[in-house]
Amino acid sequence: MNLTGKQIIGNDFAGGGANSFQAINPKSGEELATAFFEATATDVEHAAGKAEHAFQIYRGKSSEERAVFLEAIAAEIEHLGNDLIVRCVSETGLPVGRIEGERGRTTGQLLLFAQFLREGSWVQATIDTALPDRKPLPKPDIRSMQKAVGPVLVFGASNFPLAFSVAGGDTVSALAAGCPVIVKAHPAHPGTCELIATAIINAAKRTNMPDGVFSMLHGGIEIGTSLVMRPEIKAIGFTGSNKGGKAIFDAAASRPEPILVYAEMGSVNPVFVLPGGIKKTADSIAQGFSNSVNLGVGQFCTNPGMLLLQRSAESNSFLNQVAIEFAASAGGTMLTPGIQSAYTNSTMNTKLLTGVSLLAEGRSSEDFTGVTPALFYTNAENLHKYESLSEENFGPSSVVVQAEEKKDLLNIASKLSGHLTATVFGTPEDLEEYKELLYILEQKAGRLIINAFPTGVEVTHAMVHGGPFPATTNAASTSVGTNAIYRFTRPVAYQGFSEALLPAELKDSNPLNITRKINGKYLCNTSV
DSSP: OOOOOOEETTTEEEEEOOEEEOOOOOTOOOOOOOOOEEEOOOHHHHHHHHHHHHHHHHTTOOHHHHHHHHHHHHHHHTTTTTTHHHHHHHHHHHOOOHHHHHHHHHHHHHHHHHHHHHGGGOOOOOOOOOOOTTTTSSOOOOOEEEEEEEEEEOOOOSSSTTTTTTSSHHHHHHHHTTTEEEEEOOSHHHHHHHHHHHHHHHHHHHHHHHHTTTTEOOOOHHHHHHHHHTTTTTEEEEEEHHHHHHHHHHHHHTSSSHHHEEOOOOOOOOEEEHHHHHHHHHHHHHHHHHHHHEEEEEETTTTTOOEEEOOTTHHHHHHHHHHHHHHTTTTTTTSHHHHHHHHHHHHHHHHHHHTTTEEEEOOOOOOOBBBOEEEEEEEEEHHHHOOOGOOOOOOEEEEEEEESHHHHHHHHHTTTTOOOEEEEOOOOOOOOHHHHHHHHHTTTEEEEEEESSOOOOOOOOOOOOOTTTTSSTTTTTTTTSSGGGGGGGGEEEEOOOTTTTGGGGGGOTTTTTTOEEEEEEEEOOOOO
């Protein structure tokens, strides 16, 4: 495994500037081999220029050609073999099984988007035929479809070094849409980033994609900001903190040409346990909750950071069981010293809040970035009093909030901000009685879940991984699943075009045999 530590600008490797850094093993604290050089202003300009030039070629590639490109990326990632696993484990502290599973998810979403492109209806081809005899004015022939917006900037995530990073969902959906991609590599796992970026470039060369269809730069906030401000960039994908996402959003909005930022940020992902659910399945809910909070040392964006219930005859025994399960949990290694420090500080500050008690604490970890799981308890009044309790504490921590009555539970729900997920546990009778709760949560989250925990996000056509602010900066989109492609497309209408001038997707003969909307009706494999 030979790493260069350089920038990857299209098909070229660039040296970067004088500033360098090394990845740190979060378990031991040791610096890993290979120094990585931060990009220069010239590197940023070069990558952006290449992406703009590549767009004029890549946007003309057919869905089939882009599908072959995505499949080639998946094959190149698999070809990296154990070198990728070893480097990723050493840079993240995540276990081998987790990284192997994430590699499968990464290649799986590449193959899913390839299938999606081949099916073809993703372009939303819409045809309204002319009515030349219409009075008082004739109706023209108008046709529309989705087209790529232009070069896309993607910020790699810390918590998913493969599935939400260099070849993650943002990159895959942008490439599928026909957009070149520039990735700002995450500094916590630069070696992993280089390996994946090299696989993408190898795939691009194999499939005759234009030089500049993909680039990757190393660097910190300054490099990220300069990329955001480049006029060639037309959209941005980001997964990370509220502070980072909001800063990128504000910078993009301040450009002479403002652009859309699809930032997935913090989310508490509330879990409501209704009285019947406690009575029927208290033990399994308690165990499942503890497992979900501590999965991956709490470093999942869907980690349940709040458990809500109302007082009942069974609620005290349920809380005792939750505490027992949580106390049996073990701490682990966090991804970076910065993430560890933020988690520790937030946990310590919560312990100091009046009216908030420590319900249970797990076993501590002695690793370099090791932490201790913490579960807190409070009531509805204190939840409203302390804003920090409703904010994400990224790590194995959660807050149990006990309301007195149903109306109090509904009031809490109505005051929630935006979240990625909202979960409700209950019997069929509960769910019927608490329909109002579901109606409220529908306005608060991108994904509603009944009788299951939110950790684990399936990559499917129907998945929505998004939600109202502050979970994301664009509640109309998803960062997981094939609908993510529409973050990086825009509709274009063609009026009065001849058959020869029309894109293949809109021709009368329907040469691609795709489903289209013709005069208001969806028709499969039909010509006009």
